[in-house]
Amino acid sequence: MQKSHQEDLLEKAEEAFLEGKYTHALRSYGFIFESNPSLDEAKVGIYLSDLGIENAEEAQALFDYYQLIKDEKSDAFDIINGLIENIDAAKEEIQKQILDPREEQLEYGEGIRYYDFLALVKSRGSFKRTFEDIMFSTKVIISSKDEFIDFVTQLCEEGFDEMALGYLDRSSHLFGNDQEVLGLYHLIQGVST
Numbered sequence: 001m002q003k004s005h006q007e008d009l010l011e012k013a014e015e016a017f018l019e020g021k022y023t024h025a026l027r028s029y030g031f032i033f034e035s036n037p038s039l040d041e042a043k044v045g046i047y048l049s050d051l052g053i054e055n056a057e058e059a060q061a062l063f064d065y066y067q068l069i070k071d072e073k074s075d076a077f078d079i080i081n082g083l084i085e086n087i088d089a090a091k092e093e094i095q096k097q098i099l100d101p102r103e104e105q106l107e108y109g110e111g112i113r114y115y116d117f118l119a120l121v122k123s124r125g126s127f128k129r130t131f132e133d134i135m136f137s138t139k140v141i142i143s144s145k146d147e148f149i150d151f152v153t154q155l156c157e158e159g160f161d162e163m164a165l166g167y168l169d170r171s172s173h174l175f176g177n178d179q180e181v182l183g184l185y186h187l188i189q190g191v192s193t
Contacts, residue, residue, distance in 0.1 A: 006032065006039075013045055017063060017064040022052035040077035049085050056174045058087065098132055113186075115145040128158040145175060152184050 014029035029045030036042060042098030044066055062080060070076040112120070117140050121130045131154075134140075142148045148171065155164035166189050168181075175181040 002100065006036065010041055010045075017045065017049055017059075020052070020056055020158070022049045022056070025049040026053070044077060044080050047081065051084060051087070056096075111141040113141045113144065114151060126159075127154050131155070131158070131160070145178065145181065149180055149184065154185060155189050156184075162187055 008033050009028060013025050013032065016022075016028060017025035026046060026049035026111050029042050029049055031101070032039065033042035033046060044063075048059045048063050048066070051062070062083060065078060065083075066080045069079065073079065112134065117134070120134075120142075121127045124130045140151065142151055148167075150163045152167055155161075155167065168188065172184075173183050
């Protein structure tokens with residue numbers, strides 16, 4: 001019996017996924033999904049390929065689990081989708097805990113919140129001078145992605161390229177494959193060349 005075109009595309013997308021070529025697999029599953037949006041295999045492939053770009057080990061484990069249950073359980077797609085949602089929620093909570101420390105966890109003198117730092121910059125009239133005054137005595141506490149992007153951008157624009165790169169390297173993993181955060185690498189590269 002000859003395979004259908006869709007079966008052939010699914011097989012190639014699965015091969016790309018299993019080889020760790022998640023971007024290629026994501027495109028292939030996306031193409032399949034466009035022509036057949038009700039196909040669970042394509043939906044799962046899209047979810048897991050996207051996850052694989054960020055965390056290959058989790059994606060491969062979920063893919064293996066899906067392969068085990070897809071023929072036995074009619075709700076296999078819902079099970080995998082629920083697992084992915086739980087993983088995303090857990091990561092979001094961890095990121096929130098890291099980036100948004102509670103007031104009661106912070107003792108006075110541990111640092112200055114970014115919005116307070118910006119108020120200080122405004123009153124002094126210079127980001128560079130304000131940052132130079134505090135950089136060795138206190139830390140700036142960032143509590144959101146927008147604050148992080150603004151802070152790294154300001155550092156870069158004020159000539160603190162190496163420092164901006166250091167902050168970005170140490171913290172970008174917290175944001176996964178967020179394109180705005182990853183775009184900061186291009187900003188730093190453009191300023192330093």
